[in-house]
Amino acid sequence: MLQNIGTFVLTALFISMVPGQGMAMVLRQAMISGPSAARFSVLGNSTGLIIWTAASAVGLSAIFKASPVAFEILKWAGVVYLIFIAAQTLWSLRTTSHRFDFEDGEIQTSGQAFRVGFFTNITNAKAMVFALAFLPQYVPKDFNLTLGVMIFGLIWTGISISWYLTIVAGINKAQVWLQRPRVRRGLTAVSGVGILVLALGLVIAPTK
Secondary structure (H helix, E strand, C coil): CCHHHHHHHHHHHHHCCCCHHHHHHHHHHEEEEEECHHHHHHHHHHHHHHHHHHHHHHHHHHHHCCCHHHHHHHHHHHHHHHHHHHHHHHHHHCCCCCCCCCCCCCCCCHHHHHHHHHHHHHCCHHHHHHHHHHHHCCCCCCCCHHHHHHHHHHHHHHHHHHHHHHHCCCCCHHHHHHHCHHHHHHHHHCCEEEEHHHHHHHHHHHHH
């Protein structure tokens, strides 16, 4: 379990680093509504992650007990998904525009900011599929599946919070740094290659 946790930390970091709607939301909130609103949005986003984790833990434990074949189906669904994300991420390098688009906004209350983050995550297909198809892959066969998924989900949530709060804390510098085409391309390339390697690792991993 401890060995799997070490590997999973790297996986979750790559997933969090992938430029997408979550990162765009956090940057937009910090730059338009302020760092306080951005932090509440990060909290809302993290709540969504926990909900997806709970759904995965409760639902999949029952499915896997009833049908071992379901695990294999889910495993390959996870592989296909990660390869798709990696290919999509690397394909985006062909463009010269690597900037986030922002719209004008208003100062938000803490509740409004929380809802922005929550709905951004709860409608995020990447978060849903990662929780449902990928979290269980890291739980050892001799470890309780429900508990294992919850542990990995909480680790994922902690890494996501740390990544986004780091961006919010240094937003004045981070927004300029992250908007640089070279930095965006580098971050995108590292994330894409990292996810592809993780997908290949999942293919050769022993079956439960």
